Amino acid sequence: MIVSKLVKLSNVNALRLGRQIHFSSRGVGRSVCLAVRQLHDNMVKKRALEARSKLRANNFPLCEDKDFIPKPVEKCPSVKKAKCDQSVNANVLKSKGCDGEKPPEPPKPSQNDSMKWILGALALGGLGGLAYLLMSGKDKEKCSESSKPTTARVPLLTKDIPNKVKYLLIGGGTASFSAFRAIKSHDARAQVLMISNELHVPYMRPPLSKELWFSDQKDDDKTYRFKQWTGSERSLFFEPEQFFEQPSTLMKNDKGGIAPVQGYTVKRIDSKNKKVILKEDDYEIEFEKCLIATGCTPKNLNVFESAPSHIRNKVMIYRTPEDFEKLKTIAQTKKVVTIIGSGFLGSELACSLAKYGKPYNLQVQQMYHEGGNLAKILPPYLSEWTTKKIEQYGVDVIPNIQVKEVSRDHDKLKLLLTDGRVVITDQVVVCAGCNANTDLASISGLETDGRLGGFVVNAELEARSDIYAAGDAACFYDPLLGRRRVEHHDHSVVSGRLAGENMTGMNKPYEHQSMFWSDLGPDIGFEGIGLVDPSLETVAVFAKPSKLQRTTSNLDDPPAHYKAEQKEHSSEEKPTEKKEEVEHKPKTEEVKYEKPEMAEHKWPAFEEDHSSPDYGKGVIFYMKDNKVVGILLWNIFNRIGLARTIIKQDNTYDDLNEVAKLFAIHS
Ligand SMILES: Cc1cc2nc3c(=O)[nH]c(=O)nc-3n(C[C@H](O)[C@H](O)[C@H](O)COP(=O)(O)OP(=O)(O)OC[C@H]3O[C@@H](n4cnc5c(N)ncnc54)[C@H](O)[C@@H]3O)c2cc1C
Numbered sequence: 001m002i003v004s005k006l007v008k009l010s011n012v013n014a015l016r017l018g019r020q021i022h023f024s025s026r027g028v029g030r031s032v033c034l035a036v037r038q039l040h041d042n043m044v045k046k047r048a049l050e051a052r053s054k055l056r057a058n059n060f061p062l063c064e065d066k067d068f069i070p071k072p073v074e075k076c077p078s079v080k081k082a083k084c085d086q087s088v089n090a091n092v093l094k095s096k097g098c099d100g101e102k103p104p105e106p107p108k109p110s111q112n113d114s115m116k117w118i119l120g121a122l123a124l125g126g127l128g129g130l131a132y133l134l135m136s137g138k139d140k141e142k143c144s145e146s147s148k149p150t151t152a153r154v155p156l157l158t159k160d161i162p163n164k165v166k167y168l169l170i171g172g173g174t175a176s177f178s179a180f181r182a183i184k185s186h187d188a189r190a191q192v193l194m195i196s197n198e199l200h201v202p203y204m205r206p207p208l209s210k211e212l213w214f215s216d217q218k219d220d221d222k223t224y225r226f227k228q229w230t231g232s233e234r235s236l237f238f239e240p241e242q243f244f245e246q247p248s249t250l251m252k253n254d255k256g257g258i259a260p261v262q263g264y265t266v267k268r269i270d271s272k273n274k275k276v277i278l279k280e281d282d283y284e285i286e287f288e289k290c291l292i293a294t295g296c297t298p299k300n301l302n303v304f305e306s307a308p309s310h311i312r313n314k315v316m317i318y319r320t321p322e323d324f325e326k327l328k329t330i331a332q333t334k335k336v337v338t339i340i341g342s343g344f345l346g347s348e349l350a351c352s353l354a355k356y357g358k359p360y361n362l363q364v365q366q367m368y369h370e371g372g373n374l375a376k377i378l379p380p381y382l383s384e385w386t387t388k389k390i391e392q393y394g395v396d397v398i399p400n401i402q403v404k405e406v407s408r409d410h411d412k413l414k415l416l417l418t419d420g421r422v423v424i425t426d427q428v429v430v431c432a433g434c435n436a437n438t439d440l441a442s443i444s445g446l447e448t449d450g451r452l453g454g455f456v457v458n459a460e461l462e463a464r465s466d467i468y469a470a471g472d473a474a475c476f477y478d479p480l481l482g483r484r485r486v487e488h489h490d491h492s493v494v495s496g497r498l499a500g501e502n503m504t505g506m507n508k509p510y511e512h513q514s515m516f517w518s519d520l521g522p523d524i525g526f527e528g529i530g531l532v533d534p535s536l537e538t539v540a541v542f543a544k545p546s547k548l549q550r551t552t553s554n555l556d557d558p559p560a561h562y563k564a565e566q567k568e569h570s571s572e573e574k575p576t577e578k579k580e581e582v583e584h585k586p587k588t589e590e591v592k593y594e595k596p597e598m599a600e601h602k603w604p605a606f607e608e609d610h611s612s613p614d615y616g617k618g619v620i621f622y623m624k625d626n627k628v629v630g631i632l633l634w635n636i637f638n639r640i641g642l643a644r645t646i647i648k649q650d651n652t653y654d655d656l657n658e659v660a661k662l663f664a665i666h667s
Contacts, residue, residue, distance in 0.1 A: 152199050153263030158283035160248040161261055165193040167503060168276060168287035170266045171437075172196025174204055174489060175293035175471025175496035177238050180258045182500025189256040190504075193247065193285065195276070197265040198320070201244055203236045206489050208324050209345055210519050212236070213352035219328075224321055236321065269444040271464045289503040292446075292455055292469040293496060296434035296487060301340065303403050304430065311406055314413050315428040318349065327429065331357045334426035338415070340403065341431030342368035342375055344518050347390060349431060351521040354394040365425065366390070367398035367417070373520075377528070377632070378620075379538045385615050386524060393521045398423075434487055436473045449475040452485040459509040461499045468503060470495035478510055480650065481531055481629060488516035513647060515640045527640050530630035530647045532622055541660035542618030542634070619660045626652040628659075639663050 155161060167183055169176040172194055183190045194202075203224070211226035224236035250259035267279035275286045298317035305312075316323060330337060331353055339346045339353070350366040357364060370376065372383035373390055391397050398417070405416040406428075415423045436454040441447070446463050447456040454475035457463045461470055469476075471492035475485040486495075491514035501508055517527040615634060622630030627650060631643040642662060653659055 153280075154199075154261065155247050158264075158278060158281055160246075161264075161283065161285065162191075162193060162247065162251045162259075163284065164286040165191060165251075166288045167192040168285060168290045169194040169293060170269075170276065170291065170440075171293035171295055171471070171473070172198055172200065172202050172260055172262065173293060173295050173471060173492065174202065174238075175295070175473075175492035175499070176291065177202035177258075178493045178496030179291050179293065179468075179470060179500030179503065182497040183504055184256070184258075186501060186504040186506065187256075189254060191250050191253065191256045192258040193250060193261065194258055195261045195264050195266055195278070195285075197263065199263050200237070200321070201241060201260050201262075202238050203321070204238065204489060205319065207236055208321065209318070209348040210352060212324060213328075213356045222321075224324075266440060267443070268440055269446070269467060271445060271467055274466060288466065290467050291496075291499050291503060292440075292463065292467065292473060293471045293492070293499075294437035294440075294473045295492075296436045296453075296472040298430065298434055299432045300430050301403065301432060303406055304428065307406055310408055311413060314408075314426070315430060317430050318345065327353075327427075328356075330427045331362050332360050334362070336363045336365065336412075336425045337427045337429060338365040338367065338423065338425040339429045339431055340367055341433070342366070342370045342373050342399070343431060343433065344374070344377075346429075346431035347373045347386075347520055348518060349429065350395045350397075351390060351393050355521070358394070363396065364394065365396045365398060365423065367401055367403075367423075369400065369402045371399050373397070374518075375534070377532055377534065379534050379540065381613070382540070382615055382620070382634075383534075385613060386520065389523055390520060434472065436475075436485065438473065449483070449485065452483065454485040460502050460507060461495060461510065462502065466503075468499040470499040476510055478513075480511075480513070480648065486514060486516075488514060490514040490516060513644050515644070524635065525637070526632055526634050527637065527643075528630065528632040529640055529643045530622065530628075531624065532630040532632055534622075536629065537623040538620055539623060539656045540618055540620040541657055541665065542615050543665040617665055619663050619665060621656055621659070628653065628656075633663065636663055636665060 167180075167187075167190055169179055169192060173196075176194055176196075180192050180194065183192055196202075207224070207226045211228070212224060215224075215226040217223075217225045225233050226236070227233055245253055245257040245259040247259040247261050250257065265279040266276045268277045269275075269290065269292075270277065270284075273286075274288065274290070275284045276290065277284055298319050300315070300317060304315040307315075316326065318324075318327065327337070327349075337353060337357070339350050346366060346368065350364055353362065354364045356362075366373075370383075371380065372378075372387040374386055375383045377383075378386060387397055387399065398421075401417040401419050401421070403415050404418050407414045407416075409424060412424050412426055413428060415425060415428070417423060436448075438446075438448045438453065438455060441455060446467070448454060449456050452475045454473050455463050455469040457469045457474050457476050459477045459479050461468045461474060461476055463469050472485075472487045474495060475483060476495065478484050494512055494514040495510070498508060498510060498512075513529050515527055515529045516532075517525070519525045617635040619636065620632040620634060621628045622632070628646055631646065633639055633643060646659065
């Protein structure tokens with residue numbers, strides 16, 4: 001009791017004393033400050049270091065301050081990343097306060113520790129003690145200044161970034177990481193520098209709209225763990241923090257590795273002198289080979305972008321773990337979320353939110369100007385059927401409209417729709433597609449595609465000599481299907497890998513067709529490959545719904561997959577493995593196809609009940625000049641290799657029923 005009173009009293013007095021000295025020292029002048037600082041350095045450092053190691057031993061998070069003053073980081077949230085432990089994932093930091101959010105309570109030092117502190121301070125006595133208190137006062141001032149949101153870059157200063165590397169990757173996403181793995185497979189000691197304007201090590205995005213919403217991870221677990229379709233768990237991050245090199249040590253490691261530079265933007269590539277220039281301070285990095293994998297940025301809608309901030313702050317786009325965190329909190333605390341967009345992201349998010357929000361009585365709306373969900377991918381009848389399914393999952397779907405006007409209605413938004421309807425909502429999530437990130441193109445003398453967007457590259461994914469592009473940001477030449485730009489996870493894996501291989505000198509063309517997939521609740525999962533575009537002629541073959549493999553029947557079951565392609569050419573390949581392009585050939589592939597004539601019957605091909613269609617399971621062929629240019633496997637998994645082969649054969653077919661049977665749709 002007496003001890004605790006003494007501790008309290010001493011604390012109060014110490015603080016007061018500290019403040020007085022701090023204020024009075026302002027008038028005394030710089031020399032006195034320096035003298036005090038010198039004393040502090042000499043007398044306090046040792047004790048401070050002792051205290052620091054004790055606090056560290058108790059897992060008490062501390063700033064890595066050059067003054068050696070132990071300082072709990074929670075006092076100074078926005079300095080955490082900048083001044084604190086640089087190895088910590090920015091992700092963790094953001095969620096703990098660097099983004100202006102309230103940080104969670106850190107573990108409190110025990111009273112025992114406090115007592116030791118006070119006794120330590122008293123024991124120092126005289127000027128040393130005063131200096132210590134003075135410096136504590138300085139720390140406080142420093143903290144309040146920097147509690148504004150600040151960047152949390154790694155490394156803090158550009159001088160710690162190597163200024164010359166063999167391999168330089170622009171962008172810290174899937175395509176970049178896949179390129180790194182390919183480079184490492186063919187150049188085992190490669191030192192690879194990756195520059196990303198995100199504050200994360202590389203991670204995958206697909207679970208952000210699916211699996212993560214069904215994960216039972218705790219809110220403060222920032223590894224973003226989720227269950228894969230196999231039942232095993234994994235993190236959103238391709239590799240843990242420890243896997244990566246620090247930029248400052250990359251060039252010293254003769255075994256090579258990858259060093260992510262986080263929170264920096266490349267503003268220009270000087271392709272003649274082979275160097276990139278950073279936006280932050282014009283820092284220059286020379287390269288031998290460079291990859292542009294800058295991904296894309298979600299579009300917003302003009303009606304929201306031109307609105308005042310009190311409206312804009314209730315409208316969000318969705319692409320990052322921070323967006324997931326934000327939307328999760330909204331789903332738990334608000335009444336209505338409105339998703340705008342009929343595509344993959346909008347539809348997946350609507351289904352996931354409908355399930356996740358059920359216990360919170362969340363109402364989920366999805367609205368769009370198309371006639372049905374996934375109308376830009378599915379033939380109209382299937383889009384209509386899918387829309388009904390999504391409604392059954394609990395989503396209020398409003399097709400064929402646009403938002404005409406938006407205004408604030410107390411703490412909600414009021415949306416006036418083009419059909420005259422008024423909708424009240426707490427939050428709008430715009431899922432209206434993406435624009436390729438090509439900001440650095442024109443200033444760098446790189447060509448972009450006016451129609452498709454993205455950096456124009458050839459079949460070897462090269463834009464200029466030694467400069468490659470991959471992933472969402474690349475508009476590439478597919479020798480089989482023509483010029484394309486693809487915004488899918490597997491494409492970023494496949495094209496990143498190809499670019500990485502070519503950066504090591506392999507000079508391979510784009511031949512391996514990438515696939516994509518989507519999951520919408522428990523009843524719909526599909527995989528596609530090639531040109532999947534409903535404006536093309538389509539032929540579909542469906543099996544009886546009773547043959548559905550999927551046994552789940554309600555949204556309480558987790559969504560089905562992270563499926564075939566992960567097995568087929570997993571993005572999880574380890575960098576040290578010597579790797580080849582593996583053509584995965586299902587047994588059925590041996591079958592030869594004949595006769596260059598089109599199948600007579602278009603959908604519904606067979607076994608179809610017109611009065612009550614149920615497209616449980618089937619194959620949809622997308623045709624161009626009587627050839628199959630795209631295939632969608634509806635609730636059929638692990639057959640994408642066969643689909644790839646059919647497209648690659650570039651044949652015409654007499655009877656697509658027979659081709660469909662190869663996919664074992666009746667098994
Ligand atoms: C929520 C969500 C769910 C998805 N689900 C699926 C799915 O189920 N199936 C599927 O096939 N696909 C899905 N996708 C699409 C897939 O995730 C993308 O196609 C893929 O992430 C693209 O990878 P990338 O490396 O090209 O781009 P990104 O992953 O976007 O990475 C690009 C990186 O470059 C950085 N960058 C940009 N410009 C610069 C610059 N000038 N300097 C430095 N850094 C820069 C960006 O900040 C970003 O970190 C989904 C996407 C989202 C958002």
